[in-house]
Amino acid sequence: MTHRFQTRLDQAHARGDYAALLELIPYANLIGIECTREGDELLFRLPANKDNIGNPILPALHGGVIAGFMELSAALHLLVSTGAPSLPKIIDFSLDYLRAGQFRDTYATCQVWRQGRRVANVSVTAWQSTAAEPIATARAHFKIEEPCAP
Amino acid sequence: MTENSLLERATRFVCALRHCQVLGITVHDASNTGMTLLLPYGPAIVGDPETGIIHGGALTSLMDTACGIATLCVLPEFEVCPTLDLRIDYMHPAAPRQPVYGFAQCYRVTADVIFTRGFAYQDNPQQPIAHVVGTFMRMGKLLKGAQGLSATLDGEQA
Numbered sequence: 001m002t003h004r005f006q007t008r009l010d011q012a013h014a015r016g017d018y019a020a021l022l023e024l025i026p027y028a029n030l031i032g033i034e035c036t037r038e039g040d041e042l043l044f045r046l047p048a049n050k051d052n053i054g055n056p057i058l059p060a061l062h063g064g065v066i067a068g069f070m071e072l073s074a075a076l077h078l079l080v081s082t083g084a085p086s087l088p089k090i091i092d093f094s095l096d097y098l099r100a101g102q103f104r105d106t107y108a109t110c111q112v113w114r115q116g117r118r119v120a121n122v123s124v125t126a127w128q129s130t131a132a133e134p135i136a137t138a139r140a141h142f143k144i145e146e147p148c149a150p
Numbered sequence: 151m152t153e154n155s156l157l158e159r160a161t162r163f164v165c166a167l168r169h170c171q172v173l174g175i176t177v178h179d180a181s182n183t184g185m186t187l188l189l190p191y192g193p194a195i196v197g198d199p200e201t202g203i204i205h206g207g208a209l210t211s212l213m214d215t216a217c218g219i220a221t222l223c224v225l226p227e228f229e230v231c232p233t234l235d236l237r238i239d240y241m242h243p244a245a246p247r248q249p250v251y252g253f254a255q256c257y258r259v260t261a262d263v264i265f266t267r268g269f270a271y272q273d274n275p276q277q278p279i280a281h282v283v284g285t286f287m288r289m290g291k292l293l294k295g296a297q298g299l300s301a302t303l304d305g306e307q308a
Contacts, residue, residue: 005200026196027205030172053168054215055230062169063233064214068207072197087198090206094237 006085013080025072031065033072042080044073044108053103061101066126070095070108070138074122077110078142088120088142095124095138104128106135113139120144156180159228159303160219166302170215173208177219184255184268185220187212191247202246209250209270209280210238216254217266217284224256224264228300231264231286239281248272250279262288 005024012021016037022028031052034045046052046069054062071093078088106128114121124138125131157180164170164177164187173195179186189195189212197205214236221231244250253275254268264286269278291300 024199025205026194026199027207030194031207051168051172054170056166056168062167062211062214063218063236064207064211065169067210067214067236068205071206071210089243090240092237092239093206093210094235096235097233100232 009079013083018076018080022076027068028072031068031072033069035073035076041109042077044069044076044110046106046108048104050103055100058100059103061103061106063097063101066097066101066106066136067093067095067138069106070124070126070136071140073108073126074110074124074138074140075142077124078112078120078122078144081112082115082120082144084144086145088144091119091141091143093138093140095136097136099133099135101126101135102128107131115144118143156182156222158305159222160185162303162305163219163222164215167215169211173211175212175215178251180223182223184223184253185216187216187219187252189250189252191249196246201243203243204246204250206238206240209244209252210236212250212252213238213254213268213270213280213282214284216252216268217282218286220254220256220266220268221264221286222303224259227291228303229291230289232289234263234285234287236282236284241278241280244270244279245272251275254282254284260288264288 008021012018018035052065108126126136127134160177160180174190178188195204195208252270258265267283270280271278
């Protein structure tokens with residue numbers, strides 16, 4: 001990991017502001033993901049953006065964008081919650097689409113259900129109007145870097 | 151349906167999807183056995199700035215679209231088919247500065263759902279960078295938005 005990334009990660013932890021960290025990830029900028037911390041909880045937000053639309057007639061967000069938003073949320077959540085030294089690598093990703101993603105802001109929260117030495121299991125819930133009515137749920141496995149042996 | 155008209159319909163479908171245009175996705179090949187889409191490499195879809203490797207989200211957009219468009223291969227008339235679920239297994243990271251191809255096919259069609267599978271590859275289809283399965287819901291022809299999209303596919307002004 002570069003020094004710059006580590007520095008911004010440390011600053012983000014300290015301030016609870018992750019914008020400078022996200023700036024370093026081009027795909028995060030492309031879809032426009034934001035991250036805020038409320039207490040100990042991380043909340044991810046994907047502001048409504050015409051470039052993220054799939055179905056032009058409804059209009060609805062592209063399913064791939066919703067997936068990318070959730071996958072990136074899960075990786076960042078893991079990065080922040082475990083203090084991992086680098087962005088975790090995705091192993092597999094499975095998501096269920098429950099409702100059409102309307103052309104409006106989308107939110108996501110994550111839960112690490114299991115963190116082993118090498119692999120972590122993370123679930124993600126994405127919603128628009130209320131968390132009780134998710135538009136998609138997902139779970140992912142990530143390979144996490146083992147801490148260097150002393 | 152002739153393969154040529156299938157390619158044209160698939161191309162119009164991709165052109166109608168804004169996010170696919172942002173990613174630069176095009177139809178590489180269309181036949182009755184499946185669809186192959188192309189995702190060009192670009193700095194904007196990089197997920198790891200240190201290696202230049204693209205983010206899984208761009209790959210997922212490619213494969214979700216490929217699986218969704220593969221439904222054109224098996225349906226006699228256009229139907230809106232939203233994704234029910236999608237699973238992606240990452241075999242290895244995509245090599246930077248190279249395009250990614252996404253192949254998808256339908257392997258079972260019922261009255262209500264369509265089962266699709268596919269894989270993403272770069273140089274060699276025998277060494278995929280990801281495997282995908284996706285299930286799509288058949289909503290029929292009369293769903294809101296279906297006729298407008300259908301007209302777009304037929305090349306009419308929507």
